[in-house]
Each structure stands twice: as structure tokens, then as C-alpha cells.
Amino acid sequence: MPPITKDLVAQHNLTDEEYQKIVEILGRGPNLTELGMFSVMWSEHCSYKSSRLHLKKLPTTGPRVVQGPGENAGAIDIGDGLCVVFKMESHNHPSFIEPYQGAATGVGGILRDIFTMGARPIALLDSLRFGELHSSKNRHLMRGVVSGIAGYGNCMGVPTVGGEIVFNDIYALNPLVNVFCLGVAHKDKIFRGTAAGVGNPVIYFGSKTGRDGIHGATMASDSFDDESEQKRPTVQVGDPFTEKLLLEACLELMERDVLVGIQDMGAAGLTSSSCEMASRAGNGIDLDLAKVPRREPGMTPYEIMLSESQERMLMVAKAGKEEECLAICRKWDLDVAVIGKVTADGILRVKDEGKVVAEIPAKALADEGPRYERPYQPPSYQDMLTNLNYDAVPDVKDANAALLALLESPTIASKRWVYEQYDHMVRTNTMVRPGSDAAVVRIKGTNKAVAMTVDCNSRYCLLHPYEGARLAVAEAARNLVCSGAVPIGLTDCLNFGNPERPDIMWQFVMAIEGMKDACEHFQIPIVSGNVSFYNETNGLSIYPTPMLGMVGLIEHSERTTTQWFKEEGDEVFLLGTSREDLGGAEYLKVVHAREQGSPPYLSLDKEKALHECVLSLIHEGLLQSAHDCSEGGLAVTLAECCMSGAEQALGAVIRLTRGRLRKDAILFGESQSRVVISAKPVHRQAILDRATQSGVPVEVIGSISGNRLVLYVGDEGSTEKVIDQPVATLRARWAFSLERTLRES
Amino acid sequence: MKAKIHVTLKRGILDPQGKAIEHALESLGFKNAANVRVGKYMELDLMEQDKAKAEAQVKSMCEKLLANTIIEEYRYELSA
Amino acid sequence: MKAKIHVTLKRGILDPQGKAIEHALESLGFKNAANVRVGKYMELDLMEQDKAKAEAQVKSMCEKLLANTIIEEYRYELSA
Amino acid sequence: MNIGVVVFPGSNCDHDCQHVFRDVLAQDVTMIWHKETSVSGLDAIILPGGFSYGDYLRTGAIARFSPIMQAVKRFASEGGLVLGICNGFQILLEAGLLPGAMLRNRSLHFICRETYVKVENAATPFTHLCNPGQVLKIPVAHADGNYYTDPVTLAGLQANAQVVFRYCAADGSMTPESCPNGSLDNIAGIRNAEGNVLGLMPHPERCAEMVIGNEDGRAIFLSMIASWERNKSVGVR
């Protein structure tokens, strides 16, 4: 083995102090294998060294919480003895290097996180960020990522029921690929990653170990530069077929009384799964590498311990149940071997050919990594971003053109080109398919359904990370509420730049504070999550993107609603107040090429009142549709109500009171806490009464009729027709925009 | 000219298809087949007489589109 | 022995993948490429010394599994 | 009726078929692991959708060699009802129980969307509760559903009324746009000459309950159950 030089330590992304700490822990210098193991476990990706301190502030408890952060995924009680298990993961760096495999293995990883907990995955959602599509590189990335998600998720038979995509050149060199997964488990049959019970066998199963992805975890903890493309041989290839077998084998194992603990081998592979399981139980593990199934000859202990080959698991079985475990794995054609046993001494001891090649206290490796209180401070450019002189921005002249431009812009355009490549119906639970505010999936064997959404407006977060994060929580909750669901839990995927930079760290800290305040206010616990730092290339960071995945519960599955208009003659209402919220609006970007201003105003109290109001309207069966108002403002929201239904296109005649607002603000401003609802005329009074009772401003703004969207703006006596378009035209622009751009070219 | 192009996974990269086919061959009774690897084969006609130019073009096609050089390698033959 | 197997769509059967690649090549500026056809290429090791036996085996693998002779044709080479 | 649902490694619509027959239509369902060699006691067999063997090499190519397929062939040759949905259809083609082959979708993409199919033959055990020409709304989800066969076989299929479903528009008109995958002659489903084996690409099990929005697919399952009951009452399989 080579001597451990300063260079070698630096190549492993460890600082001098970190190296000193390793020497202290071991009471000697590490050998190369040990250095590699520390390097991956103490990487930002595995140790959360820059974020842990702040993550602790997030609310993680509540009456429904069955499992909070710290395990493979979080779990929330939904009654009937069941819980939902969910989490979101990023696979940003690998997806930039190899979009198909990067995204595919991202899906594979999050699925394993869910089924190791004993839950059968029933839904996936994906949240994506790319540079603008006029660049062929960005189109290539997008096509690759979408087909990678499709390739893996479809083969697994887990429907991808929703997601979101935003295009902005800030993501050109750092695209984001975040995948959310939800599964269902029996509340009293949750499995955890623990190596309890001294003497119990440690069993490896799944695919063989190859040289894939060695140092994936450290790569995810490093910024890109022009040389990153050289680091390519570390790319992992996914095998969804093997993963499907792994899923079925795991669930079958879990039905028997054979398991003590189980964990997937994700980032840092065998190293992380073994030391984390040992550490959680306060035990040690002895591993014999000679027993590890391998794909290639001549692999060193270093390579075996650090390999990130996909579709692998580690379980600790009850002593005496080995044969039963092996038999189930073999039934599913998986490689399987007893590779070690649980020990009492707290040491992760790795042997190869009878020799000890690594010997490290498991706890030190898993839990005693460095913690940093990184300095933070707002960037000097922050004021420049928020100070927008609106006098310099002329009000809209041709609102028809502006609306069409917005509908056609890829961020707002229909994502059908994407979600049609995803099997979104398999498992026959999908009640609300992609294309509405939230996806709704029924829970078989009950009358319940869960709604899910992923949301984050990262421009708002750039302009004001604290407000942006609060707005993201509010929007996610609003999306759920519009489908009739009560928000019950949250997972996050915090995508940021380099935490060693005080301005980035400031964004991170502010975003955490914002999430915390909003979640506490709405009483939504955060039960799992993931941090992805170093989304930065050549010194340029992405917008702060604290992506949220929120889950809601619908107690009676018939009480759900979708965003599109249903019937001619129905009346249209606006709940909430329009203000002059143009800052950070999509309209400003698309029409005026500005990404500036203060993000929209948000009152958590008003937002909460709105949620209660909408939920009670849906529960009382008063609504035909409900759609929250987000990117593109009221005009886009109304257009979506008209055209997003699968079957019919319905027109509407709408009158918006203007008050003292700019015309563009009333049409395209992104004021929060607003929802457009439609209802049969007989329910008019009941709706007005209920809204008033809840303290939510309400206004009848028009009715559904004809096949054009006609929009008047003004006050009594002086109204102006600002938009008049056939719904077919709106739809043609909106529905095929992505397809037109992405058709092989 | 006619170009024949082979694109195969780099050594060391997992080949799930190859693995599945090997398994299937085995259960069909072909127990003496091993190391099955699956790749792509492409043929195309190039309206180009000059061999050197044709070669440069095919190489560039492979690099840009036909092979995913992160995980795949390629080779090609040209014939009249 | 090593077997190299090519499986391609029969002439006359529309090859949408080939078409798409041709299209993509064109938009990348390779306007002089035509008749792109895409097939599969497989390699495997056969623990069999006898060439005739090996050949019979590979042929049988192709007929049974590796090619679907309704739409595909195959050819193979054997080498030591 | 006792329905057997074959589980290949990689099947992923097996539970969906089980759910529809057992929980929605109140029939007995037996899940059959692909390594089993007998289907005795079963009244009909479903080859469900999914990605058997990951769809590696070709869809259905490896699954056709699973031990259970010998028994399925025997069962079919004795007149038993066999329904292949999506991947199950692909397996039936590879196994030679139905003629033809699948090519990649015209778009080269996996496509999951609602389609309309026209019942071209309403006199089969799988469709006799439909009206001739009836249009059903049934979703598809596949990457390789572009049906191909040679002209002679195609002519034979048409002559024998073996084309059971064709993709169409909502009003039943036969347009190229209504075909999601480029399938020859808009073919969505075919039967064998004897009429007891049906393969189709759309997923009727995904539209058999109103809670998920549509129950057009029921007609196919109810037809199977009814024809089995009728045959039972006259003493044939």
C-alpha cells in the first residue's frame, strides 16, 4: 500500500485537521483503505458536516410521526394501522456527467431507501432544473434525464405521478435531479438499519460489487471545474431489473421473522451501510471481504469498501435464520452471501484473506465526523437583486401576446412530453394524474388517498432565501389543499452552492429558518431529507433550491378535486387578494428579461386560513375545481383551468377588479394565498359565506362559457377587455411547446 | 463509402443485458457460454469518396452522437 | 472460442431508431450520411474447442433466443 | 372462476390483475411463479404486463423460456383462455402463441397515455359483452408496441377476424394520430385462430374501477368470466 502523503490526504478531500482527528481516533495513522473509508464517510454528502447544526432547527415531531430523520426515510401515520414512508434524494452531479444513468441510479437509490424500511413504493415524483432549451447540451441533458427516470421507474413498476421542471441558465452546468418516493407500510412493521444482537450474521445481497462509482460521495461533495469531465470512469450503471428482484426479495424477507436490521448500500456503499448499522446499535461488525460477491477479479479492499455498485443491500439476520434468508434471495436470482457478524466491541473490522485491512470504531466513522459552524453573511449583491425600480418596467400593452409567451415558456408549458414517458398509472392507484396541482394516489384496502407535490420557486429563494423557503412551504401545502388533502408531512432536498462561501452558507441558513417558521406555523413535520452542496461550476452557484416534497392525506377518497374547469355554466371565484407582487415573477423574466425584485408577500396566517377554507369547501362537496395561483399569475392560472383537463376545453368570461394595481400585476403578478375555484351556481352563497367566515377574501370573477378565455380588467364603469383568445389557441401554444423544442434536434 | 460501427460498453462497466442473456442461455442449456456483452452495431452510407475525410467524419459522429463515450467505446470500419 | 454476433432488422422493415439517428446526424451537420441501420452486437466466450460444434451452438442460440427471426436476421463469427 | 396470474421476474402488473379479479370482480386468483410447471385447476391464465427480465434483449424474449410457459402452451392448446396484456402480449408473440413481433414505438419513447380502441371482433370469449365496433377507452404504457407482421400473415389475421382491437379516435374513426406507437394497421390486440388466446397492448386492468376514473376495461374481464360460466354449464372448458 502506498504511504499516506499530504497529497493523498488532499486527494481524498480531507483537511489537515480532519486527518489529525482520524489519527487521534485510531491512535495511529490510517492505511489507504481506512483513509478511503473516512474520506467517504466524512464527506459533506455522508456526514452533513456543514449542515447538521442548522438542520437540527427543523421541526421533526408531531402526533403522526412514526419515524423522523435519521433512518433511510421518514414515516407518517395515516391511520388504519398504516403509514406512508417517504423521502427525496438528489442525483445532480452524476446526472450532469451521464444524464441517463445518473438519473436512473438516482431513482434506484431513493426506491431502496423506501423499501428497506419495509414499505412498498407506490409513487415517485421528480423535480428537475436545467439550463434553457435553446442550447443543445441542455436539451441533451433533459432528454437523458427524463429517459433515465422513465427507464428505471417504469421497469420497477412504480408510477411517476408528478413532478416539476424549471428552466434557467443558472442550472446549465449544474442541473438538478431530485427524486421523491413514497411507500406504504404497516405501522408496526417498519424496518430500521440497525446491527443489533451480537453474533447475528451480516448478509450481503443484490448485485455483485464492481468498480463503479468509487468516490461518488466525495464527488458529490466537490465543485465542478473543467476537469470534472475527466473524473468520468466513476459512472454507475443501473439495473432496474435486479432492483425489482431486490424489492420483491426484501418484502418477502420482511414478511418472515428473520430480520434484525436492513440498509441499502447507497453512497459510500459497504462502508456506510456497515458502519451506520453498527453505530445505530452501539455494536461493531466484522466483515470478511473474501465473501463479497464480485464482478471483477483483482479488486482491492479499498475498492470493495468504496464501490458504489448499485442494487445492493446489507441485512443483519437473526442468528439461525441465515438459510431462510439465503433461500429467499436465491429464489429471486440475487447474489447473496454471509459476509460477517455483529460484534460487541463497536469496531468495524474488515478482513481480507485472513488479514485485517481496516479497523475503525464504527461510531467514529458514522457519527463523529467533523461538524462545522461555517461563517455566513449576506452577499454584497443581495440589495441589487431585490431593489427593482418598477417605473423602469413599462406596464403590459399586449396582454394577449404576453399570456401566449408565458404559456409557451418551457417553465410554464405543459409537461406532457415528460410525464407521458413515465408510467404514471401502474399499480392502479393514480386518481389524479400528472397535470393537476398535486398527484393523488389511493391507498388500497382503505377509503383513503394521499396527495403529493414537489415545489420550490428558486428565484424567490435567490431574491430572499428566508421568504423563498417560506413561500415554497406555503405553495406545496396549497397545492395539496387544492386537491382536498390535509398536509401531514414533508421531506426536503436542499440544493445549494459551496457552503465554504459565506454568501452560500447564508442562503442555506436563511432557507432553513424560513422552512422552520412555515412548517411550525402549519404544523407540518419534516421527517426526512437530503442536502446537496457544491452545485457550483467555475465559481458560479445555482440559485438556492430548497426543494420540498409534501404529502397530504385525503380521508375520503371521493372528496378530492382537480384544477381544471368541469362544466359550462359554473361560476368562477377568486379566493385571496391580488397585490402588486411582480418581484421575481415569471412574467418579468419572460417578457422583460429581469429576475429581480422582492418575492411576493406572504402572511402565514392568511395562508392557513385559505387552506382551511378550501379544505372545508371541498369536503362539503361544493367545488367543481380548485387551482392554486403560482408562476404566471392569475391569467396563466385561469388559462390552465380552461385547457388542462384531458377531455374538454372550456372557455370562461372573467372580470377582475383592478383597484390601484398595475395591469400586469393583476394579470401576471404572483401574489400568494390565492386559489381559483369553480362551482355550480347553486352553491354560490354557501361558498361566499364559508369564505367570509374563514376570513378569506372572496370574489365571484366570472363564469364558464363558450370556448374562449375572455378577461376584462377594471373597476365599475371602466373595464377593458385585455385578453380574448380561443382556448384552442392557448392550448396549442401550451400543450406542445416542450415537444416542439425537444423533438430530436 | 459504407461505415460499420460497433459501440460497446467499456470494460468494467456493468452490462445488465449481458448478464440477463447469459443467465437465459444457461437455463436454455447453453452452460458453456460466458462473458456475454451486448453492444450496438450501426451501418450507414456516407456520400464521401475520400477515405481520410470519411474517417474523420465517422469518428466525429461517434464522439458526438453514436457512442456515449462516458461509458462506451467504439470502433469502426470503412469500406467502399 | 469467442463468438461475435450481429443481429439486425431485416431489410424492408422500418428501423425507427436508424431513422432517428439519421435525423439527429443531419441536424448535427452530417448531411451526407444515409441509410442508417441500427442493430445489436453481442460477444460471448464459448467453452468449446471444436469449431463445428461451437458453430452449431451459436446458431442454435441465435435461432432460439438472440434473434427474433420474424423481424431480424443474424450473422456470427467465431475465433479462437 | 379461478384465474391464474403468472409472475415472471420483472412482472409489475401482476398485482394489478390480481386486484381487479379478486377485489373488484370477486373471483379466485392464483399467483403462479414462473418456475412452476403446472397450471392445473385454473380456468384462465393471465400473462400480466411489466418488464419480464427487464425487457433485456427483446421484450418477452427471455420470459418465453420460463418453465411455466410449457404449461401455458399446453393449456392454450386444450382450449383454455389465455390473456396477455402488454408485456404478456409480447411474451405470447415471442412464444409463438400469437403471430408477429413488436418493434420499438415510432417515437422511440415509452408512452403512457389514454387511448381508444375499437372492438373489431365482438364474438370472442374476451369481447362478447361488447358491441361490434364499440369504442373503449383504455390506457397504454409501453416502449415496444409497434406491431409488425408480414403481409401474408396480416392478410390472414384480417381474413379470420383475428384482429380484435384497433387504435382509433374517440369517435371510432381510424386515424394515424390515434395510433400511439406506429402499429401496423392500428393493431392493438389480436387473437389466435382458435380464438382462446388474446394479446393486447392496452391495459384493461388500469380502467376497471370508477375510483381511478374509468371502467371500460371491465368488459374484457367480464366477457371472460361469462364465457367460462357458459362453457362450464355445457361441460366444456
Ligand SMILES: Nc1ncnc2c1ncn2[C@@H]1O[C@H](COP(=O)(O)OP(=O)(O)O)[C@@H](O)[C@H]1O
Ligand atoms: N418532471 C415532471 N414529471 C412529472 N410530472 C410533471 C413534471 N413536471 C411537471 N409535472 C406535472 O405537471 C403539472 C404542472 O406542474 P407545475 O406547473 O409545477 O404545477 P404547480 O405549479 O401546481 O406545482 C403537475 O401536475 C406536475 O405534476
Ligand SMILES: [Mg+2]
Ligand atoms: Mg399549483
